[in-house]
Amino acid sequence: MQPIIEVHKIGKKFKIHHNKQPYLSLRDNIVQYIKNPLSLFQSSDEEFWALKDVSFNVMPGESIGIIGKNGAGKSTLLKILSRITPPSEGRIVLRGRVASLLEVGTGFHPELTGRENVYFNGAILGMNRQEIKKKFDAIVDFAGVERFIDTPLKHYSSGMQLRLAFAVAAFLEAEILVVDEVLAVGDAEFQKKCLGKMEDVTKNEGRTVLFVSHNMGVIKQLCRNAILLEKGNTKGIENVETAISAYFSNNLSANKKIDRILDQEALEKYEAKILEVELVDKNLLCHKTSFYKHEEVVIRVRYWSNTQHPIMVNFLLFNEEGIKVMIGTDASSDFYSSQKKMKGIYQTDFIVPPNFLNNNNYFIHVAIDSPVHHACYDVIMNAAMFSINEDNSKDYAHRGLLTKNYPDVATWPLINSYTKFLE
Numbered sequence: 001m002q003p004i005i006e007v008h009k010i011g012k013k014f015k016i017h018h019n020k021q022p023y024l025s026l027r028d029n030i031v032q033y034i035k036n037p038l039s040l041f042q043s044s045d046e047e048f049w050a051l052k053d054v055s056f057n058v059m060p061g062e063s064i065g066i067i068g069k070n071g072a073g074k075s076t077l078l079k080i081l082s083r084i085t086p087p088s089e090g091r092i093v094l095r096g097r098v099a100s101l102l103e104v105g106t107g108f109h110p111e112l113t114g115r116e117n118v119y120f121n122g123a124i125l126g127m128n129r130q131e132i133k134k135k136f137d138a139i140v141d142f143a144g145v146e147r148f149i150d151t152p153l154k155h156y157s158s159g160m161q162l163r164l165a166f167a168v169a170a171f172l173e174a175e176i177l178v179v180d181e182v183l184a185v186g187d188a189e190f191q192k193k194c195l196g197k198m199e200d201v202t203k204n205e206g207r208t209v210l211f212v213s214h215n216m217g218v219i220k221q222l223c224r225n226a227i228l229l230e231k232g233n234t235k236g237i238e239n240v241e242t243a244i245s246a247y248f249s250n251n252l253s254a255n256k257k258i259d260r261i262l263d264q265e266a267l268e269k270y271e272a273k274i275l276e277v278e279l280v281d282k283n284l285l286c287h288k289t290s291f292y293k294h295e296e297v298v299i300r301v302r303y304w305s306n307t308q309h310p311i312m313v314n315f316l317l318f319n320e321e322g323i324k325v326m327i328g329t330d331a332s333s334d335f336y337s338s339q340k341k342m343k344g345i346y347q348t349d350f351i352v353p354p355n356f357l358n359n360n361n362y363f364i365h366v367a368i369d370s371p372v373h374h375a376c377y378d379v380i381m382n383a384a385m386f387s388i389n390e391d392n393s394k395d396y397a398h399r400g401l402l403t404k405n406y407p408d409v410a411t412w413p414l415i416n417s418y419t420k421f422l423e
Contacts, residue, residue, distance in 0.1 A: 002095060003057035004176060004208050005081070010054050010090030012076050012232075016046040024216040026390050050076040051232045054090070058237070060175070063202040063209040065219035065240060067247050068229035072210045076230070076283065078102055078178050081210065096175025096208070097125050099357050101165055110154035114145055117153055121168045128180040135171045142197070143167040163190060177201060177209045181381070182401055198222055214363075214381045217322015248320060248385065264267065267304050272311055272368050272377035276302040277384050289384075292391035293359065299328070299384065301366055306343045309372045313348045315383075320361040326352070357388045 011017060042229060051073045058064055066074050070367035076288050079085045081092065099121075100107070107124065108117045118139055122132035141147055143163040145156070153161065179198070199222060201207045213219055219226060226243035230250060267273065278287045280298045291297050301313050319328035330348045367379040 001059065003093075004060045004095045005056075005058040005079075005210075006091075006093040007054060007056050008069060008088040008093075010051060010080065010092060011049060011079060012051040012073075012085070013088040014048045016048050017245075038180075049232055051080075051087070054229075054232070056227060056234070056235055056236045058208060058210070060208055061202065061206040062111055062225065063211065063223045063225035064237060065223035065243070066210060066212045066229065067214075067216070067219060067226055067243060070380075072229040072231055073232040075102065075180055076232075078180055078210065078212060081176075081192075082178050088315075094176065097173075098176045098178060099125060099169040099172060099174035099269075100178040100180075101169045102178070103181045108153055108161065108165060112145075113152055114149040114156070117164070118168055119130060122172050124171055125174050127172060136189070139164075139167040139171045142171065142193070159190075166194055170194075175207055177207055179209065180212045181214060195222065214365075215318070215322045216247075216320060217318070218328050219244065220322065244320065248363075248387075268306065270304060270377070271307040273304040274301065274366060274368060274378045274380055276300075277305055277364070277366050277380060279384050289386045291386060291388055292358070293388055294354045294391060296354050297357070297386065297388075299350040299352070299364060299366075301349065301350075301368075302345060302347045303368055303378075304345055307370070309370050310385075311346075311368055311377070312371050314367050314369065315350060316365040318363055318365070319358075325357070325362070326405045328352075359386045359388050359390055360384065 028245070054073075054077065065263065067079065067254070069073050076085075078100065079096070079102065080087050082098055082102065084100075084102070085229055107121055109120065112120060115136075118136060119129065122135075140149055143160075143166075145160055145164055148160065153164075156164070166179075177198075195218060198209060198211070202209050209222070211219070211222055223240050225237050226240040227237055228243040228247055251400055278300050279289060279291075280286065280300050281288050281291075281295070299315060300313075303311075303313065305311055313330040315326075315328045317328070318323060319325050328350045330350065356369050363382050363385045365379065366383040370375040
């Protein structure tokens with residue numbers, strides 16, 4: 001049997017443009033050009049390989065998870081396989097039609113109605129009108145947009161667009177289904193519905209699925225094998241347990257933290273923005289990613305705020321199996337009400353008490369939102385990772401568990417938080 005997907009040594013190169021000149025108006029540019037004709041060429045281009053020397057084969061009916069850190073090249077790979085962008089080098093053979101769900105609205109026209117978009121996407125996949133008509137009622141029923149099916153797509157919410165896009169991709173008979181992390185923006189009920197449909201697609205319909213997700217539990221549920229991408233490279237397809245174990249091991253050993261360096265001009269564009277996420281030791285002296293079971297874990301979030309409305313900092317904690325084990329919310333609404341609402345950078349520390357987490361690897365999603373407007377300002381998936389280990393030494397009880405005094409603000413059972421203004 002031939003592979004349905006053959007990827008042979010593909011690479012994708014981008015040029016990063018570095019302009020050493022500040023932003024100038026047209027008049028300023030003309031004046032500067034008259035003074036120095038070479039000024040317009042004072043820039044440099046840097047080559048960046050998002051993917052390099054990637055090879056693998058996928059057999060018909062396989063469900064392959066694609067995992068890796070943000071920026072590892074996952075979405076670029078899916079765009080190449082979906083023929084949205086060509087590779088810079090290498091060769092791809094696809095022996096089947098590809099239906100992709102990469103971003104909300106991908107492949108949809110905002111001026112067309114939902115009905116017209118369904119037929120439009122089916123035609124792109126090479127299906128005739130009768131074939132699409134047979135699937136139409138199932139698509140509309142799954143998406144739950146019966147009332148709005150003849151409304152232009154531009155009037156749909158992002159959630160409605162997502163439901164319709166997934167239904168089109170899942171029900172129209174493409175042999176290969178490509179799905180990015182976009183399912184994470186749906187509500188819990190819809191995600192459960194989608195995962196059930198994807199299991200049905202692979203196990204009962206025999207279609208091939210490539211699935212990108214940061215949720216390791218979902219990857220394990222849907223896939224036997226996975227591809228781990230690291231800085232645009234991969235060893236190829238391997239057992240899902242092996243790939244996930246390597247994913248955590250590599251990220252923990254890297255001992256890095258999320259750090260977004262933005263200048264003041266860039267910050268002014270945002271009402272709120274996460275700048276840094278890190279894990280620190282009990283003395284708050286250094287960054288670390290490995291803790292003993294008896295130690296407290298401090299999750300530190302630095303963020304920019306330029307709004308008069310209260311901001312809530314939230315985190316979700318998942319274990320290696322993708323099971324949600326903790327939800328934390330800070331008390332910044334109380335902080336804002338008791339202090340002057342100044343524009344600037346704030347820091348929130350979440351303190352997870354000792355002897356609370358089991359031995360395992362954990363990863364954290366962090367978000368900041370408005371409890372007033374119910375709007376999410378920023379979110380970082382897999383913002384930090386850490387491990388909890390058993391300490392078998394006999395003297396750990398004499399080291400002291402809590403060495404810092406924090407305000408007693410209970411925001412989640414046993415979870416305290418402390419917010420302060422930095423600058």
